[in-house]
Amino acid sequence: MASFHVRSISLPTKSHPLTLAVEEQLCQLKANEQATSSSLISQNLSGLKDLYARVEDFLSTQDGKCLDSGLDGSIKLLDVSSLIKDVLCQMKQSVQELQSSIRRRSNEVSEYMISRKKITKVIRKCLADLKNYKKNETEVSILTEVEVTTLAVFESLLSFVSEPKQNKSLISKLMLNKKVSQNCDQETSEVMEVDTAVKSLVKGIKVNSVQKTLKALEMTLQDLEDGVESVFRCIIKNRVSLLNILNQ
Numbered sequence: 001m002a003s004f005h006v007r008s009i010s011l012p013t014k015s016h017p018l019t020l021a022v023e024e025q026l027c028q029l030k031a032n033e034q035a036t037s038s039s040l041i042s043q044n045l046s047g048l049k050d051l052y053a054r055v056e057d058f059l060s061t062q063d064g065k066c067l068d069s070g071l072d073g074s075i076k077l078l079d080v081s082s083l084i085k086d087v088l089c090q091m092k093q094s095v096q097e098l099q100s101s102i103r104r105r106s107n108e109v110s111e112y113m114i115s116r117k118k119i120t121k122v123i124r125k126c127l128a129d130l131k132n133y134k135k136n137e138t139e140v141s142i143l144t145e146v147e148v149t150t151l152a153v154f155e156s157l158l159s160f161v162s163e164p165k166q167n168k169s170l171i172s173k174l175m176l177n178k179k180v181s182q183n184c185d186q187e188t189s190e191v192m193e194v195d196t197a198v199k200s201l202v203k204g205i206k207v208n209s210v211q212k213t214l215k216a217l218e219m220t221l222q223d224l225e226d227g228v229e230s231v232f233r234c235i236i237k238n239r240v241s242l243l244n245i246l247n248q
Contacts, residue, residue: 025051045227052234070143074239081232088225120163
């Protein structure tokens with residue numbers, strides 16, 4: 001669950017329309033910053049694209065003052081988004097390999113579980129780094145708010161794909177009914193569904209819908225990866241604009 005919060009910014013009574021446009025988009029993203037479903041996270045990634053488009057217009061009105069923080073922040077955003085892209089790519093590859101092994105009837109579940117744990121370790125370290133960054137962030141400006149909001153969306157995404165704690169009641173339901181898709185709670189994500197299905201396979205339980213569940217997760221990961229890639233490109237574009245302004 002995302003723990004970043006957009007702080008109020010002290011703006012002049014009559015703010016520039018482009019500044020207000022950025023503020024409006026920040027508020028919209030704040031409303032869903034604790035997204036726990038893939039659809040809401042994808043919506044937030046799309047919202048970030050709109051935000052950075054507005055920031056691009058906002059930068060055109062600036063003369064270089066107070067923009068250094070945005071330049072420094074963009075480096076962190078690029079680092080985090082690159083890590084997320086790698087995580088999603090690795091997860092998707094693991095899912096595809098598991099799908100292939102099931103088709104071959106080799107069911108290489110242990111390899112998937114090992115990969116899953118390695119990826120989760122990377123995710124948890126990144127989440128810890130984001131929390132530490134939040135504690136150290138003190139400056140308040142419209143660009144730092146954009147940065148904090150972006151990291152909040154990234155944090156919710158990482159939390160979504162991180163390995164959840166074992167849900168014994170959910171596994172019990174799966175063992176009784178031998179169906180994944182019909183026995184996952186409403187709050188259960190595509191990632192948790194696959195984790196539960198894989199654990200059931202380890203226990204020797206035949207799950208006919210595992211392939212369907214894996215395919216759904218693969219599509220979700222691809223959608224999230226595409227969304228992060230789009231935001232990544234927006235951040236690069238903003239960074240170039242910042243550099244051009246500061247070098248004038």
